[in-house]
Amino acid sequence: MTRRTFKNNVMGLLVAASAGLLIAVLAVILWHIFISGIRYLNWDFFTKAPAPMGESGGGVFNAIVGTFLITFVAAAIGTPFGIFAGIYVSEHRGQRFADIVRLCADALQGVPSIVIGIFGYTFLVVRFRSYSALSASIALAFMFVPTTARVTEEVLNLVPSGLKEAAYALGARPSSVVWNVSIKTAASGITSGLMTSMARVAGETAPLLFTAFGSRYIEWNMLRPMSALPLQIYIYASSPYPALQQQAWSAAFVLVLLILLLQYGAKHLIARVLRVKA
Amino acid sequence: MSNIKRMTTCILIFGLIIGLTGCQATAGTPVKDLAIAGSTFAEPLYLKQFDAWYQKTQVKAVYGALSSSGALRALQDRTIDIGATDVLLTAADEARLPASVLTIPTVLGAVAVCVNLPGSPALRMDAALLSAVFRGDVKTWDDARIAALNPMVKLPATPIVVLHRADGSGTTNIFTTYLAATDQTWNDKIGAGSLVQWPTGVGVSSNAGMAAMIRQTSGSIGYLEHTFAVQSSLTPVALRNRSGAFVLPSVDSIQAAVPPDLPEDLRGTLLNRPGTAAYPIVSFTWLVLYKDQAYDGRTRERAAAIYDLVSWIIGDGQALAEPLQYSPLPDRVRKTAMSLLNQLSWGGKSIK
Numbered sequence: 001m002t003r004r005t006f007k008n009n010v011m012g013l014l015v016a017a018s019a020g021l022l023i024a025v026l027a028v029i030l031w032h033i034f035i036s037g038i039r040y041l042n043w044d045f046f047t048k049a050p051a052p053m054g055e056s057g058g059g060v061f062n063a064i065v066g067t068f069l070i071t072f073v074a075a076a077i078g079t080p081f082g083i084f085a086g087i088y089v090s091e092h093r094g095q096r097f098a099d100i101v102r103l104c105a106d107a108l109q110g111v112p113s114i115v116i117g118i119f120g121y122t123f124l125v126v127r128f129r130s131y132s133a134l135s136a137s138i139a140l141a142f143m144f145v146p147t148t149a150r151v152t153e154e155v156l157n158l159v160p161s162g163l164k165e166a167a168y169a170l171g172a173r174p175s176s177v178v179w180n181v182s183i184k185t186a187a188s189g190i191t192s193g194l195m196t197s198m199a200r201v202a203g204e205t206a207p208l209l210f211t212a213f214g215s216r217y218i219e220w221n222m223l224r225p226m227s228a229l230p231l232q233i234y235i236y237a238s239s240p241y242p243a244l245q246q247q248a249w250s251a252a253f254v255l256v257l258l259i260l261l262l263q264y265g266a267k268h269l270i271a272r273v274l275r276v277k278a
Numbered sequence: 279m280s281n282i283k284r285m286t287t288c289i290l291i292f293g294l295i296i297g298l299t300g301c302q303a304t305a306g307t308p309v310k311d312l313a314i315a316g317s318t319f320a321e322p323l324y325l326k327q328f329d330a331w332y333q334k335t336q337v338k339a340v341y342g343a344l345s346s347s348g349a350l351r352a353l354q355d356r357t358i359d360i361g362a363t364d365v366l367l368t369a370a371d372e373a374r375l376p377a378s379v380l381t382i383p384t385v386l387g388a389v390a391v392c393v394n395l396p397g398s399p400a401l402r403m404d405a406a407l408l409s410a411v412f413r414g415d416v417k418t419w420d421d422a423r424i425a426a427l428n429p430m431v432k433l434p435a436t437p438i439v440v441l442h443r444a445d446g447s448g449t450t451n452i453f454t455t456y457l458a459a460t461d462q463t464w465n466d467k468i469g470a471g472s473l474v475q476w477p478t479g480v481g482v483s484s485n486a487g488m489a490a491m492i493r494q495t496s497g498s499i500g501y502l503e504h505t506f507a508v509q510s511s512l513t514p515v516a517l518r519n520r521s522g523a524f525v526l527p528s529v530d531s532i533q534a535a536v537p538p539d540l541p542e543d544l545r546g547t548l549l550n551r552p553g554t555a556a557y558p559i560v561s562f563t564w565l566v567l568y569k570d571q572a573y574d575g576r577t578r579e580r581a582a583a584i585y586d587l588v589s590w591i592i593g594d595g596q597a598l599a600e601p602l603q604y605s606p607l608p609d610r611v612r613k614t615a616m617s618l619l620n621q622l623s624w625g626g627k628s629i630k
Contacts, residue, residue, distance in 0.1 A: 052329045053322045053509070126355045129574045131313055131342075213313065216325070217338040224311045225340045240489030240510035 030256070037253025040246045050216050050232075056243050060251050062218045063232040066133065067258070069220070070212060070228055071202045073137035078144030079194060085145065086152025086190075087178060093157070102153070105146040114206040116142050121210035131213035133226035139207040144197050151193030155186040192266075199262040203255065205230035229255040309583040315342035316349025316362030318485040319449050319503040320563040323385055323602050324362065327595045331587060339587060343484060347446025347472050353379070353566060356574055359584055361566040364448025365472060366545060377573065382565045382618050383544055384591050386536065386605040388504040388527040389453050389559040392512040394492050395419065399431045404518035405460035405550075405558075411499060412440055412457070413467065414478030419497065427518075434497070441491050441500030444481025446472040449488075452561045453501045456549045460558075501559075504532075505603045523554045531557035532605040544614060562611075565591070572625035581624040588619055 001009075044059045051058030085101060092098035120139030125131055159182045167181045183190065208214075213225035214235065229251050236248035314324065321343045328339040341362075344352065349361035354375055366381060391408065393401060403411075407423055410416045416423055420433040443450045451472040458470040468474050482491045482500070489506040492498050499515075504527045507514055516524035525531050534555035535548050548560040565588060571581035592615045596606040607615060622629045 052326045125357050129356050131340075131357060213315075213340065213342050215338065215340045216329070217332065217340070219338065221311075224338070225313055225342075238484070238490060239486045240493055240506060 033249065033253050033256055036246075036249035038250075040250045041253070045247070045250055049218050053241075058247075060227075060229065060232050060247065060254070062215060063227040063229045063251065064254065065218060065220065066212065066215075066226040066228040067202055067230075067255070069222065070133050070136050070140065070208070070226065071198055073134065073222060074140035074144050074201055075194065075198050077137060078141035078148060078197070081141075082145045082148025082194075082197070083152050083190065085149040086156065087183075089149065089153045090156035090182075091174075091178065102150075105149045108142070108146040109150065112206075113143065113204050116140075117207040117210035120207055125211055130223070131211060131225045132223045133212050133219070134222040136208050136212035136226070136228070137222070139211050140201040140204060143204065143207070144201050147197040147200060148193060151196065152186075152190050155189030155193060156182050158189070159185045195262050195266045199259045202262065203230055203259055205234050209234075229258075309577065309580045310337050312337065312339045312360070312580075312583060312587060313342070313358045314339055314360040314362060314565075315344050315352050315358045316566075317346050317364050317448050317563055318343045319346070319364045319387055319389075319452075319561075320362055320385060320604075321485065322503075322505045322509065323599060323604050326598050326602060327591055330595070330598060331590060335586070337583060337587065343486070345445045345484065346448030346451065349566065350374075353568075356568075359567065359580070360588070362563065363566055364561055364563045365451045366564065367566065375568075378569045379566050380569050380618055380621060382567075382588060382592065382615050383562040383607060383611060384565055384615070385563055385596070385599050385607060386532050386548070386560060387563055387603075388532050388557050389449055389456070389501050389561070390504045390507040390512075390514040390527045391499065391501050391517065391559075392492050392507050392514050393499045394496055395513070396434060396496070398513040399428075399433075400513070401431065401515045402427045402518070402524045403515050405457060406463075408517070409457050409461035409464040411438060412442070412476075412479070413464065414440065436497045439495050439498040440476075440479030441482055441488060441495065441498050442476045442479045443483065443488065445483040448472060448561075448563070449485060449501065449503055450474065452549070452559060455547075456559045459547070460550055504528075508603050517558050519554070519556050519558045520550050520552045521554045521556070525555065525557045527557050527559075527603075529600055529603060529605050531555055532560050533608075535560040536605075536608055536611075540608075540611065542614065544611065567622070569621060570623050570626065571629070572623075578624045578629075581622065581629050585619065585622055585629045589616065592616060592619070 044057060046059060046064065047061050048057070048059035049062045050060070085105065089098045089102050116139050119142070120135055124135035124138055128135065163185060164177055164181055167177045172180070208228050208231045212228055212231060214227045214231050215225045216227070219226045233248050233251045233255065236244040236251065239245065321341065324341050328341055332338055342358070346363040346365055349363050350367070350371060352358045353361040367379070372379065391403065401424075404427065407416070407427060410423060416438065418435055418437050420435045425433060451470065454468065454474050455470040457464040458468070459465075468477070480491070482488045485503045485506045488500050488502040489510040489512065492500045492502070492512055493510055507527070514526055516526045519525050534553050535551045535557055537546070537551060540546055544562065548562065550558045551560070567584060571584065592607060592612055596612070599606040620628070620630045
């Protein structure tokens with residue numbers, strides 16, 4: 001074997017091994033969560049609130065409800081801001097203010113979630129004198145907006161300029177071009193961006209510690225303390241009771257499933273629906 | 279209309295509906311939710327009591343096991359209705375709060391010292407030895423000073439892993455106050471407080487975290503509220519009390535530590551009390567709330583809900599203490615607690 005082919009083989013092996021490692025890490029994590037989590041899943045787990053400390057039984061229905069409510073409200077608050085900001089930046093490409101907006105979105109994306117949590121505590125919880133799910137949603141919306149804005153912008157940038165020019169040539173107004181041409185073309189991309197952002201905030205723990213507070217009761221009121229799956233996992237995993245540690249794995253399994261569904265399932269499903277209709 | 283619009287509108291409307299229905303539910307109705315936060319020392323009891331209270335009244339008392347120090351902070355920020363602490367507020371603490379507070383005892387508990395050794399031997403220790411272990415002075419389990427108190431136990435030659443709390447903890451406060459009061463070296467070198475400078479060991483947060491850590495770490499020693507020790511089947515150490523007897527924590531040995539001549543303000547210490555049956559590290563745990571509840575636009579209904587809950591905790595709710603290894607308040611203390619609670623007011627008018 002020549003030196004050159006040897007080098008080629010070694011490098012090829014390294015590259016393949018790294019790629020393999022990436023898959024292996026994900027596979028190990030998913031496999032472990034699956035194996036540890038599925039064992040303790042039962043009907044009570046999905047339908048009941050936690051049992052008092054040290055007693056067996058109970059479930060995480062309170063946290064499942066909380067995760068859904070907090071995430072959806074965060075998405076509802078963040079979606080218009082994120083999409084509008086994305087449209088703005090995309091439509092004003094190359095302009096100074098648009099660049100500043102893009103820079104700020106990137107910076108906001110990089111703010112550690114624990115900082116968002118302290119921010120939520122100081123400006124929402126302390127101001128309104130109570131822990132609430134709504135303040136958690138608002139804090140999460142701060143994480144939701146920049147990712148949505150960036151994804152929207154990038155997807156809109158991919159819309160062929162020829163399409164837009166054709167619309168303009170037909171006498172369409174700029175607003176009409178944005179809504180009926182750009183957004184329609186980019187719809188599936190934007191939707192999957194929304195889903196990815198939602199999946200991201202659904203898994204956040206730190207902002208919730210300071211805002212949602214956690215609750216052992218099944219709570220539907222956004223103005224009251226509420227639990228969420230990551231919060232419950234955090235508390236259960238550090239508890240001394242084996243039953244709760246097992247429930248932490250099951251809750252982790254449910255959370256991962258939920259996030260994967262949001263990230264991939266919904267994306268493909270929606271993409272297909274949109275394609276069929278278009 | 280494009281699909282993305284429809285999709286966005288769906289999310290928006292769904293979210294708004296959730297948000298709005300949530301907001302409307304609170305207007306003008308009786309208060310059905312209370313936020314309490316603090317002590318992990320009393321966490322198992324409060325969770326059980328709040329659960330029972332929910333079954334009884336449908337009031338959701340949410341408990342955040344932050345730590346006693348966390349309770350003070352949250353109380354200062356006025357983000358909770360009631361704080362839970364194992365340590366009486368100092369004058370400096372009270373000065374930081376915007377208004378005067380009521381501090382109401384709810385139950386008595388013990389701090390257990392637990393070890394994780396192969397075979398779970400029944401160990402005995404005294405204050406001087408505890409101090410030496412937690413200062414890192416005694417480094418291995420077969421040290422002569424441990425062997426001297428435990429002649430019958432075969433001690434392994436493994437290092438001692440000291441575990442202590444890393445968060446501002448009422449349990450730490452009780453434990454270090456006991457050591458400072460009974461061991462001069464501890465008093466001089468480390469002192470007492472909710473957060474102290476530990477010369478050695480691994481920091482853990484919350485009583486639950488401590489229980490989990492002792493369970494996982496072979497050769498470890500740590501201190502935690504008695505209920506956690508029992509519920510996680512840890513091995514407690516028998517401590518030498520003031521009368522020279524070695525006593526394990528239990529409801530009886532906690533009760534034996536309460537002196538009959540407790541001062542009216544309950545500020546007397548329950549640590550290292552005389553009496554052969556008395557466990558040496560015993561403490562009250564307390565609820566702290568603002569004396570006048572008409573602050574930040576709070577309603578009289580909320581004050582009434584708080585009054586009802588606390589009076590039940592120091593009343594019928596005491597029946598739940600003993601099954602969880604806490605000692606219920608002695609009758610005399612219960613009366614004092616009730617008269618303290620009766621000072622609760624809303625806009626100057628009594629709630630009672």
